[in-house]
Amino acid sequence: MNTLMLQQQSLLDALFARPGSPQAAGAVHHLNTWIEPRASRGLMAYQANGHALAERCLPAAYPVVAQLIGQDSVHALARDLWHRHPPVGGDLAQWGDALPAFLSDNEQLAEARYLADVARVEWALHRAASAPDAEADLPSFGRLSTEDPESLTLWLVPGTALIPSDWPVVSLVTAHTSGEPTLAEAGQRVRDRVGETAVVWRQGWRPSVAACPANAFGLLRALQRGAALTEALGEAPADFDFSDWLTQAVHSGLVLGVADATPPPPKTPHTEETP
């Protein structure tokens, strides 16, 4: 490691060490061997700017988590996450992906276990907002009546995510973003431990979330991995009304068209069936 790397590492250590920790004191002591005296106010300015960025960005990506725990708590959470999981790139919109796992492991939030899954849904919404643009290819649906469904799949809009949960995550999110259901109803579903699977996708510019019907979950999960339509339909129950589901999925912008199915990976000696 050359001198410049050591100098830069000493400043980064001083900025990302948890305030008040022994590591922070050691890092500042080490930095002081490199920088001019009376630099403590300047170092504080950089630390404060990092915290301000964290406090602004985390609630922007997780507005419902922020409402659920309150402004002071989400700011404290943002500062804590900043030190435990610092940004790895210069695009701050990508920082914060560690929050769901961080919430899962947080003992202080043990009575609000649903928070981690709410955060997973919100991160999926955050990612969907900046997913690649794509327009529906309506003529491609004609392939459904002319080609072998073994070779076709449905093209989901970029940014689509499926998040199963033991908690009413969709109700919790939409109660805070659209008022439907009411907060009281969402609270009751939490107490009743109603599990919901969230499907996240982008309608135009708007990231959207809805509860995935139980009978469509297997189908959607298969389509996400590019499975052939016949295989995907095999994941749905026998009485599944595919025609009705497809009409709604196209109308909502979840399904954009029909595409070639992803060929299955070649079989390896370990997975080859015995004749």
Added chain:
Amino acid sequence: MTAAEPSLQTHEVAPVGIGWRHPHHAELLQRQPALDFIEVHSENFFAPGGAARAVLRQGREHYDVSLHGVGLSLGSAAGIDAAHLDQLAALVAEIEPVRVSDHACFARGSLSSQPEHAVHAVDLLPTPFTHEALDAMCANVQRVQDRLRRPIAVENLSAYVRWQVNELGEPEFLNLLARRTGCHLLVDVNNIFVNALNDRLQGSLQDPLGTCRGWLDAIEPGAVAELHLAGHVDCGDIVIDDHGSRVVPPVWSLYRHALERFGAVPTLIEWDTDVPDLQVLLDEAATARGYAGQTLGTAVA
């Protein structure tokens, strides 16, 4: 190391632009005020899809765009983040900006507790003015220019800590950077003044304005591609370059000095904190045009 082809434009009248921030996205597109260019922070438009990129495309239909980065970390001893450069290259290819710039700073490196993992401070941290740091910055700037196939402009910082080990003055460091890489310089007039005010607070200088004029006089004029103007806040024990208020009279005075030295250089009004009505930025831009007209003896549009 191959220097990029110089392509510094000369202007008869200093082009003036404003930073185009989220609160003004819709209003600027609706009003389309007379501006020579608009400036955006590159990283805010890195996502390949979504509303932000679409808005920038609309802005580009009406204005020249200056892409100003805050995250390349040109001074990093750990080098440039390849993914970051890929995203910038894609944005540059689509938007075809009039200028591309970033800062003479570092933000990317590793922590001693996790030396194998890169972190990014998402801030403009000062790098020492040493020959080793110059070599690192030259290599990084060259890599960016080779990838973008165009020169970039590199901006001087407001720095809140100073390294003991400096071997070069800041203007000398920047001049050498420009000479060795063919990059341009982006001179932030407010940053020079903020540094001088903080040095006065530390007791290391008496005459901030005189020091700033000397700083400007030490910069080689042929390399300067853009000037930045902004406000700052005096916290009593430190002055912060917060881009949250109007340009102060001493900085306007330094701006006139810069114009006399560098000529009709494109000038940006930056405002990033407590962003006011669009008209306030347009008024500041008109003031810059007025000073440029007076200083350079050209008609004000």
